Amino acid sequence: MRISAPVKMAAQRLALPFLVFVSGMLIVFGKTDLLLYDGLRTAVSDRIAPILQAVGQPVATVTRGVEAISDAVRVNSQNAQLREENARLLMWQEVARRLVAENAELRALVKLVPQDTVQSVAARVIADSGGAFARNVLINVGKGDGVTRGQAAMTGEGLVGRVAEVGERTARVLLLTDLNSHIPVEVESTHQRAVLDGDNSEEPRLVFLPSKTEIKVGDRVVTIGAGGVFPPGIPVGVVSSVSGEVVRLEPYAELARLEMMRIVDFGLSGVLPQTVPPAQRSSGKGAKSAATAQ
Amino acid sequence: MPLAIQRDLAYPTRFVPFLTTLLFALISVVPLNLPGFSVVTPALALMSVFHWSVYRPDLMPLSAVFVVGLLVDLLTGTPYVGISSLIFLLARAAVMSQRKLFVNRTFPIVWLGFLVLTLCAFILLWALVSVLHGATVGIRPFAFQAVLTVAFYPVGSYLLARAHRMFLAKD
Numbered sequence: 001m002r003i004s005a006p007v008k009m010a011a012q013r014l015a016l017p018f019l020v021f022v023s024g025m026l027i028v029f030g031k032t033d034l035l036l037y038d039g040l041r042t043a044v045s046d047r048i049a050p051i052l053q054a055v056g057q058p059v060a061t062v063t064r065g066v067e068a069i070s071d072a073v074r075v076n077s078q079n080a081q082l083r084e085e086n087a088r089l090l091m092w093q094e095v096a097r098r099l100v101a102e103n104a105e106l107r108a109l110v111k112l113v114p115q116d117t118v119q120s121v122a123a124r125v126i127a128d129s130g131g132a133f134a135r136n137v138l139i140n141v142g143k144g145d146g147v148t149r150g151q152a153a154m155t156g157e158g159l160v161g162r163v164a165e166v167g168e169r170t171a172r173v174l175l176l177t178d179l180n181s182h183i184p185v186e187v188e189s190t191h192q193r194a195v196l197d198g199d200n201s202e203e204p205r206l207v208f209l210p211s212k213t214e215i216k217v218g219d220r221v222v223t224i225g226a227g228g229v230f231p232p233g234i235p236v237g238v239v240s241s242v243s244g245e246v247v248r249l250e251p252y253a254e255l256a257r258l259e260m261m262r263i264v265d266f267g268l269s270g271v272l273p274q275t276v277p278p279a280q281r282s283s284g285k286g287a288k289s290a291a292t293a294q
Numbered sequence: 295m296p297l298a299i300q301r302d303l304a305y306p307t308r309f310v311p312f313l314t315t316l317l318f319a320l321i322s323v324v325p326l327n328l329p330g331f332s333v334v335t336p337a338l339a340l341m342s343v344f345h346w347s348v349y350r351p352d353l354m355p356l357s358a359v360f361v362v363g364l365l366v367d368l369l370t371g372t373p374y375v376g377i378s379s380l381i382f383l384l385a386r387a388a389v390m391s392q393r394k395l396f397v398n399r400t401f402p403i404v405w406l407g408f409l410v411l412t413l414c415a416f417i418l419l420w421a422l423v424s425v426l427h428g429a430t431v432g433i434r435p436f437a438f439q440a441v442l443t444v445a446f447y448p449v450g451s452y453l454l455a456r457a458h459r460m461f462l463a464k465d
Contacts, residue, residue, distance in 0.1 A: 015356045015357070016356055016383065016387055019356055019357070019359075019360045019379070019383055020380060020383050020384070022360070022376075022379075023360070023363070023376040023377075023379040023380035023383060024376070024380060025376075026364075026375055026376030026379070027374050027375065027376040027377055027380070027422075027426065030373065030374060030375045030376065031373075031374070031426060034373065037368070037375045040368060040375075041368050041371060041375075044365070044368045044369065045368075045369075048320070048369070051320060052320065052323070052324060055320055055321060055324050056324045056325065059321075059324050059325075059326060063326060125325050126324075126325070127323040127324060127325065127369065128323060128325045129323065129370040129371055129372070130322050130323055130334060130335035130370065131334070131335075131337075131370045131372065131439070132334060132416070132419070132420075132435040132436040132438070132439040133372065133419070133420075133423045133431065133435065133436070134370055134371055134372045134373070136370075136371045137325070138323075138369075138371070164371075165371070172371050179427060179431060180373060199431070199432055200431060200432055200435050201432055201434070201435070258325070259325070
């Protein structure tokens with residue numbers, strides 16, 4: 001089919017305003033319906049996951065090389081540090097053993113019904129956002145591995161974030177430093193409740209603290225069960241700075257260098273914004289029905 | 295099928311600019327986990343869009359720029375899908391309007407041009423995100439990513455120039 005020259009020229013001239021308009025409309029639609037692109041995003045992530053893993057292989061090799069060199073350089077100081085830590089941990093081990101025994105005795109005494117064991121699945125990070133205005137990672141487990149929206153993601157050190165989107169083979173974890181992350185927490189020693197708000201910086205803020213609170217640097221902060229999103233007591237981080245109204249927290253988990261994490265299922269059904277009933281969601285047309293439901 | 299695509303299919307190397315840009319977009323989200331390396335990585339896709347807009351705009355059409363932007367947004371999981379498309383389209387339009395300043399110039403001049411473009415792009419991005427979020431967001435991550443992007447331009451540009459010579463030399 002031949003297109004006449006004037007039509008072609010007009011089309012070329014209109015292409016830029018047209019595509020700019022389309023981009024703008026996409027942003028507006030996404031803003032009005034937060035779940036609109038979930039299906040598309042997870043579909044793209046699922047398709048691209050194998051490519052990402054292939055591209056990630058050589059990168060991981062280089063990273064390991066760099067790490068090996070830096071480890072070799074720091075071997076002496078690191079050794080001393082580890083010896084010290086080991087001594088401290090051995091002491092803790094002693095304490096823990098005593099507590100386990102004591103705990104078992106007390107449980108037997110009060111005939112406590114044991115809690116359900118926690119299910120967890122290990123996940124590898126295959127992509128991180130890397131951008132200036134989003135803090136999330138893509139992991140290599142999805143629906144098939146039992147991951148569902150709202151589950152907690154944690155490392156051995158502490159909370160990482162929560163599962164925001166689930167595909168067949170991949171899932172996206174919203175880190176607790178993201179602008180859109182709001183996690184109910186409490187100061188462990190005083191039980192003062194607050195919300196941990198990410199602001200894209202390395203250290204998220206504690207907001208809605210009761211006024212005139214006696215919070216100080218070094219206080220441990222853990223999750224609370226409010227809202228049923230997370231189980232209570234997962235370590236989150238320590239208060240790193242208090243200046244006037246702004247209280248910041250340093251997460252225990254090393255969020256800048258996440259390689260592996262655990263997605264933990266505490267058997268709680270989260271109350272994350274979800275407009276579709278669970279039965280419909282599981283039919284695999286979640287995104288479409290979510291879009292029409294609103 | 296439109297004639298332009300039929301012609302391109304006969305010469306697969308004509309897709310090199312588009313494919314390298316896609317590859318750059320993918321690499322920018324691969325986790326690096328380097329000790330001391332920040333969570334922010336350079337905006338490699340923007341780099342590639344700029345490079346090809348300067349040297350082979352005929353092979354980096356607006357539609358390709360749009361698709362790459364969309365893919366970047368879906369990959370990075372931003373809540374504002376379409377924002378990178380918008381920024382990339384405007385960046386390409388800016389390059390095209392000032393193209394005579396870049397063509398056949400020495401590398402430092404092109405780099406300077408990229409610096410100006412990146413600064414404008416990130417200020418616009420920050421303003422857009424702030425408006426969409428409903429409150430001003432911290433500008434530091436944006437500034438940091440802009441600086442990182444400009445700093446990495448020589449490396450990215452070198453790799454793209456290699457691809458250019460390798461696949462499109464006789465074109």
